Amino acid sequence: xxxxxxxxxxxxxxxxxxxxxxxxxxxxxxxxxxxxxxxxxxxxxxxxxxxxxxxxxxxxxxxxxxxxxxxxxxxxxxxxxxxxxxxxxxxxxxxxxxxxxxxxxxxxxxxxxxxxxxxxxxxxxxxxxxxxxxxxxxxxxxxxxxxxxxxxxxxxxxxxxxxxxxxxxxxxxxxxxxxxxxxxxxxxxxxxxxxxxxxxxxxxxxxxxxxxxxxxxxxxxxxxxxxxxxxxxxxxxxxxxxxxxxxxxxxxxxxxxxxxxxxxxxxxxxxxxxxxxxxxxxxxxxxxxxxxxxxxxxxxxxxxxxxxxxxxx
Amino acid sequence: xxxxxxxxxxxxxxxxxxxxxxxxxxxxxxxxxxxxxxxxxxxxxxxxxxxxxxxxxxxxxxxxxxxxxxxxxxxxxxxxxxxxxxxxxxxxxxxxxxxxxxxxxxxxxxxxxxxxxxxxxxxxxxxxxxxxxxxxxxxxxxxxxxxxxxxxxxxxxxxxxxxxxxxxxxxxxxxxxxxxxxxxxxxxxxxxxxxxxxxxxxxxxxxxxxxxxxxxxxxxxxxxxxxxxxxxxxxxxxxxxxxxxxxxxxxxxxxxxxxxxxxxxxxxxxxxxxxxxxxxxxxxxxxxxxxxxxxxxxxxxxxxxxxxxxxxx
Numbered sequence: 001x002x003x004x005x006x007x008x009x010x011x012x013x014x015x016x017x018x019x020x021x022x023x024x025x026x027x028x029x030x031x032x033x034x035x036x037x038x039x040x041x042x043x044x045x046x047x048x049x050x051x052x053x054x055x056x057x058x059x060x061x062x063x064x065x066x067x068x069x070x071x072x073x074x075x076x077x078x079x080x081x082x083x084x085x086x087x088x089x090x091x092x093x094x095x096x097x098x099x100x101x102x103x104x105x106x107x108x109x110x111x112x113x114x115x116x117x118x119x120x121x122x123x124x125x126x127x128x129x130x131x132x133x134x135x136x137x138x139x140x141x142x143x144x145x146x147x148x149x150x151x152x153x154x155x156x157x158x159x160x161x162x163x164x165x166x167x168x169x170x171x172x173x174x175x176x177x178x179x180x181x182x183x184x185x186x187x188x189x190x191x192x193x194x195x196x197x198x199x200x201x202x203x204x205x206x207x208x209x210x211x212x213x214x215x216x217x218x219x220x221x222x223x224x225x226x227x228x229x230x231x232x233x234x235x236x237x238x239x240x241x242x243x244x245x246x247x248x249x250x251x252x253x254x255x256x257x258x259x260x261x262x263x264x265x266x267x268x269x270x271x272x273x274x275x276x277x278x279x280x281x282x283x284x285x286x287x288x289x290x291x292x293x294x295x296x297x298x299x300x301x302x303x304x305x306x307x308x309x310x311x312x313x
Numbered sequence: 314x315x316x317x318x319x320x321x322x323x324x325x326x327x328x329x330x331x332x333x334x335x336x337x338x339x340x341x342x343x344x345x346x347x348x349x350x351x352x353x354x355x356x357x358x359x360x361x362x363x364x365x366x367x368x369x370x371x372x373x374x375x376x377x378x379x380x381x382x383x384x385x386x387x388x389x390x391x392x393x394x395x396x397x398x399x400x401x402x403x404x405x406x407x408x409x410x411x412x413x414x415x416x417x418x419x420x421x422x423x424x425x426x427x428x429x430x431x432x433x434x435x436x437x438x439x440x441x442x443x444x445x446x447x448x449x450x451x452x453x454x455x456x457x458x459x460x461x462x463x464x465x466x467x468x469x470x471x472x473x474x475x476x477x478x479x480x481x482x483x484x485x486x487x488x489x490x491x492x493x494x495x496x497x498x499x500x501x502x503x504x505x506x507x508x509x510x511x512x513x514x515x516x517x518x519x520x521x522x523x524x525x526x527x528x529x530x531x532x533x534x535x536x537x538x539x540x541x542x543x544x545x546x547x548x549x550x551x552x553x554x555x556x557x558x559x560x561x562x563x564x565x566x567x568x569x570x571x572x573x574x575x576x577x578x579x580x581x582x583x584x585x586x587x588x589x590x591x592x593x594x595x596x597x598x599x600x601x602x603x604x605x606x607x608x609x610x611x612x613x614x615x616x617x618x619x620x621x622x623x624x625x626x
Contacts (some may be wrong), residue, residue: 101508195413195414196551216532220533220546222549233544233546310541310542312543313583313587
């Protein structure tokens with residue numbers, strides 16, 4: 001733990017870069033524990049925030065002219081490279097709520113706005129970035145990103161049920177080009193038409209990715225590779241306030257940790273999955289980015305070691 | 314592992330006893346993968362079978378005059394003590410089916426038959442048994458069992474939604490007298506009126522039990538004690554044929570292992586939870602008791618070590 005802290009301090013200027021494409025949104029969220037209006041959100045936002053604990057993320061996305069200056073400041077303060085963040089029209093807006101069981105977001109309103117005509121344009125300076133996270137966004141934009149980057153060492157892709165329903169063909173194409181596929185359990189079952197997660201994971205591995213991670217919310221996460229299976233626990237949170245962005249935070253922390261350690265072994269993937277779970281579990285403890293704004297790498301390392309303790313037998 | 318095998322061989326006559334009260338049933342089950350008619354089932358049957366890999370179970374239950382002789386032979390061959398098995402009227406019959414997701418049994422028919430007027434009568438020779446499993450049955454019969462036994466060292470209690478709905482008062486009384494409470498996740502949420510499993514577990518611990526185990530099917534199991542939390546993974550089964558009896562098998566293996574090792578530390582509870590998960594995962598791979606009939610302690614030990622591997626990080 002201390003080692004990681006020292007390395008981070010000592011090499012602040014040489015931190016590895018992660019390219020993250022996804023959405024930046026203004027979210028209106030209601031849960032049984034409260035409500036926020038036009039909070040900073042979006043898959044690329046959560047992912048970049050989470051990755052920034054380990055690496056230096058460069059964000060590719062679009063916002064509107066209504067985007068609050070304070071939010072831009074927040075992203076900059078996190079050391080997120082905003083050169084690839086464009087501005088056009090109005091910011092993507094999502095409005096949703098969670099009922100008592102908190103496992104599934106229900107959408108009230110989706111206004112794509114500037115996202116609708118967003119054309120991916122990766123800045124020259126970003127094209128050589130070795131770690132690429134295709135966070136949840138239109139799969140055609142994910143594919144376009146892959147066309148523009150040079151030769152990434154690791155491509156991680158995430159998606160959601162909306163794209164499985166509406167853009168399955170480009171989505172499958174993008175998955176074939178990725179090294180790691182992230183899905184939640186419902187999406188895995190839907191995409192591969194099976195109730196069985198082990199079967200779904202095998203189908204996914206047959207498409208091309210070397211690893212498939214199935215996120216199961218409070219039940220933890222599964223990592224499937226060719227011959228190995230890893231089962232990461234969920235953290236027994238007593239206070240879940242808002243699960244929005246947990247999947248994106250998971251992905252951001254996962255790739256951020258890999259970019260930092262530059263070790264793509266199955267063993268290190270396991271650690272990255274646990275870091276993903278740790279950051280996601282923190283994220284659920286408050287609305288929007290409120291929790292990730294406050295925690296430090298020390299909080300992350302402490303919970304990481306709790307994850308160790310709760311699975312020893 | 315070898316040690317356990319040797320110990321079992323060397324002490325076959327001195328195996329510890331576990332008293333198991335619950336149902337013995339004739340089950341008619343349909344899943345997307347097949348159907349069985351009047352198969353041997355019931356909570357005490359699965360639990361005794363599972364416990365018999367580790368200890369010598371003594372069963373308390375009732376069957377009817379229609380109960381097939383072959384099934385009696387099967388129970389005897391497993392070394393299950395049937396002195397406390399009474400015969401009256403017709404055998405309890407359950408008919409149910411599972412849909413594609415296999416997580417929840419849907420009941421078509423329940424005929425209590427002999428179970429309805431069953432009066433618990435623990436044989437004198439059984440009253441001193443130190444490990445008592447109150448498997449799923451009417452909580453009044455669970456309480457009556459506790460009244461009749463002397464001074465057990467460990468009482469484990471299981472239940473189901475039916476009793477939570479219809480006999481909550483005696484159920485709560487029985488839980489207060491137990492050392493370990495087993496519940497599945499849905500029951501835990503229902504019994505303690507919370508969506509949050511960590512909160513439910515804390516409420517349960519406040520009632521009296523020293524440990525609460527929440528079974529989550531394919532998602533594994535959680536063990537909560539006063540200050541510790543243990544998270545056992547689910548086994549990534551590709552072929553789930555019939556989940557009937559998985560919870561009962563879990564409980565039987567759990568207490569069977571504890572009775573064998575006579576170690577009630579939190580650390581040994583963790584191992585017992587993993588043995589419970591291992592036996593339950595085997596049980597789901599075939600209909601009724603077909604799988605548990607075929608496997609040996611070697612199969613159990615092998616999967617136990619796989620559980621180890623899939624959680625290292």
